[in-house]
Amino acid sequence: MELENAKKIIKKATEKLNLPKQILNILLNTEREVKVNFPVQMDDGTQKIFTGYRIQHNSLLGPYKGGIRYHPEVNLDEVSALSIWMTIKTATLNLPFGGAKGGVICNPKELSEQELENLTRAFIKKISSIIGPQKDIPAPDVYTSSKIMDTIVNEYSKIENIPIEKARAVVTGKSIENGGSLGRNTATARGGQFVLKQAIEQTKIIPTLENATVAIQGVGNAGGNFAKLIIKDNAKIIAISDSKSAIYNPEGLNINEVLEHKKQTGSLPNASNTTDITNEQLLELDCDILVPAALANQITEKNANQIKAKIILELANGPTTPEADKILENKNKLILPDILANAGGVTVSYYEWYQNINQEKWTAEKVDEKLKEKMQKATQEILDKKTKYQTTTRVAAYINAIERLAKKINRKN
Numbered sequence: 001m002e003l004e005n006a007k008k009i010i011k012k013a014t015e016k017l018n019l020p021k022q023i024l025n026i027l028l029n030t031e032r033e034v035k036v037n038f039p040v041q042m043d044d045g046t047q048k049i050f051t052g053y054r055i056q057h058n059s060l061l062g063p064y065k066g067g068i069r070y071h072p073e074v075n076l077d078e079v080s081a082l083s084i085w086m087t088i089k090t091a092t093l094n095l096p097f098g099g100a101k102g103g104v105i106c107n108p109k110e111l112s113e114q115e116l117e118n119l120t121r122a123f124i125k126k127i128s129s130i131i132g133p134q135k136d137i138p139a140p141d142v143y144t145s146s147k148i149m150d151t152i153v154n155e156y157s158k159i160e161n162i163p164i165e166k167a168r169a170v171v172t173g174k175s176i177e178n179g180g181s182l183g184r185n186t187a188t189a190r191g192g193q194f195v196l197k198q199a200i201e202q203t204k205i206i207p208t209l210e211n212a213t214v215a216i217q218g219v220g221n222a223g224g225n226f227a228k229l230i231i232k233d234n235a236k237i238i239a240i241s242d243s244k245s246a247i248y249n250p251e252g253l254n255i256n257e258v259l260e261h262k263k264q265t266g267s268l269p270n271a272s273n274t275t276d277i278t279n280e281q282l283l284e285l286d287c288d289i290l291v292p293a294a295l296a297n298q299i300t301e302k303n304a305n306q307i308k309a310k311i312i313l314e315l316a317n318g319p320t321t322p323e324a325d326k327i328l329e330n331k332n333k334l335i336l337p338d339i340l341a342n343a344g345g346v347t348v349s350y351y352e353w354y355q356n357i358n359q360e361k362w363t364a365e366k367v368d369e370k371l372k373e374k375m376q377k378a379t380q381e382i383l384d385k386k387t388k389y390q391t392t393t394r395v396a397a398y399i400n401a402i403e404r405l406a407k408k409i410n411r412k413n
């Protein structure tokens with residue numbers, strides 16, 4: 001489903017640009033699809049076979065780039081779509097990278113730390129020949145952490161027989177001690193905050209972020225950090241959810257308390273001064289800004305008509321289906337699409353890779369300043385293209401990215 005959706009938007013954007021079929025064909029196809037099955041040593045002494053993917057969509061603008069996710073529902077269709085989105089995302093931000101994505105079918109919540117490490121090492125052994133600092137650079141995604149990225153460096157350095165320092169640039173999103181960049185952990189959220197502020201300033205769809213009411217679906221790296229950031233702008237977060245449940249307070253949640261409660265109890269219900277609601281209800285709340293920051297296909301033709309938020313900031317990848325897009329745009333909602341809204345992550349990944357390659361260490365301020373500049377510029381460009389081509393924000397974002405890719409294809413021919 002996601003793959004079809006990704007292709008639909010690419011077709012629309014290439015039509016608007018009147019591009020030849022040859023360019024469309026390049027963008028609709030992945031360059032390489034790798035599926036691997038591998039045994040993993042479990043804590044009880046048994047071995048279990050796991051399946052993983054690395055899909056390399058396009059390398060016109062540079063080495064392939066994109067995260068690896070660990071999730072029970074990982075499948076070829078989804079990882080392929082995610083790899084296309086990475087190509088579009090890196091082009092949107094004008095980064096010297098292509099697009100790829102990986103995934104392993106597993107439930108990380110049921111695996112011990114040791115089993116997760118074994119799984120990571122076994123997966124990397126299988127794909128080591130197609131990754132590398134100048135070939136394909138993985139990163140964290142759903143349920144993969146900086147610790148897992150550190151393990152990848154360690155395993156890659158063993159396989160390639162190179163010192164750790166030389167192996168570092170093979171992945172981004174590492175811990176700071178192991179060559180990670182300051183600001184990478186919060187980059188997706190911070191990037192989203194810059195996009196949101198720039199879009200509010202440019203469109204005036206709401207007066208300011210201050211006092212704006214916000215509902216956030218997801219409390220992980222993207223959603224949780226975003227919540228912490230926007231309370232500093234005095235936004236009023238009225239609801240937040242995790243994969244199981246959601247909590248609500250129309251007067252505003254005390255986010256620090258809520259996040260502490262989640263940390264202590266492992267879940268959201270019963271946080272003080274909150275009412276339990278469902279994830280579906282959260283999406284339909286009366287608020288200014290809705291932030292889907294969890295998984296794909298959350299806003300569909302079934303619930304799009306009930307969405308009341310004026311702005312949808314997509315911190316997740318693929319949360320809105322094309323059918324829902326149409327409904328929302330017809331109702332004059334401002335959708336800030338995933339390939340822009342959550343691109344702060346891969347942008348700081350680029351800064352991390354650059355620092356590793358050039359043996360530099362940037363300050364948090366430098367990373368933040370450069371990220372701000374990049375995110376503001378991309379937002380401006382896309383909103384301008386939206387007006388120029390009289391189209392949806394998503395198609396405008398694709399147009400902006402595909403123009404860059406098409407230029408490169410033309411130069412090569």
Ligand code: GLU
Nearest residue numbers: 066067139141345346349
């Ligand atoms: N997984 C993130 C994304 O979907 C980050 C990718 C990266 O940093 O390479 O954009």
